[in-house]
Amino acid sequence: MNQHIEIEFKNLLSEKEFRQLIEYFHLGAPNFKTQKNHYFDTLGFNLKNLDSALRIREKNGRYELTLKQPATEGLLETNQDISEGTAYAFLNHNTFPDGEIQHLILECGIDPKDITCFGTLKTDRLEFPYKEGLLVLDHSSYLNQEDFELEYEVTDAKAGEKNFLSLLETLQIPVRETENKVKRFYRAKFQE
DSSP: OEEEEEEEEEEEEOHHHHHHHHHHTTOOGGGOEEEEEEEEEETTOHHHHTTOEEEEEEETTEEEEEEEEEOSSSEEEEEEEEOHHHHHHHHHHOOOOOSHHHHHHHHTTOOGGGEEEEEEEEEEEEEEEETTEEEEEEEEEETTEEEEEEEEEESOHHHHHHHHHHHHHHTTOOOOOOOOHHHHHHHHHTTO
């Protein structure tokens, strides 16, 4: 089982601010990689009600099932590699993949058979080391919407926050309260 604590800082960006960051770090379009996140929950949102989220990430021909759960600091992220066939069965026939994540779902009191896919978010992502963390630029599209986001993944929350806020200040980008992608996805889905 692959588990780690995820500590990250996020800030939504305007398209102009997104382009400004690309120029500031001397990056270009060839550096971006495309990935798709397929989001799952029960019809009653049992996972959301536990402040948890479940997804399959499709990237570079690989598929990874991820369960995010609250932790003392950040989120506990459990990842499980799955095959394309297993991903297809889950996406199209609600056949939950065997393994550790299935056991964790059962421990939450949720029947894996009740979990269904709510849709897909596509992201063009660029990530690179920055100070003591990983800086991520995302351009996401989902449900006839798009957004731009800056993320900073770190292991030390205090130092990470300082570096993140300093970068925003340097580029004169306002700090914006930013929900995670799954929350933005569901907000858009149920405004349809």
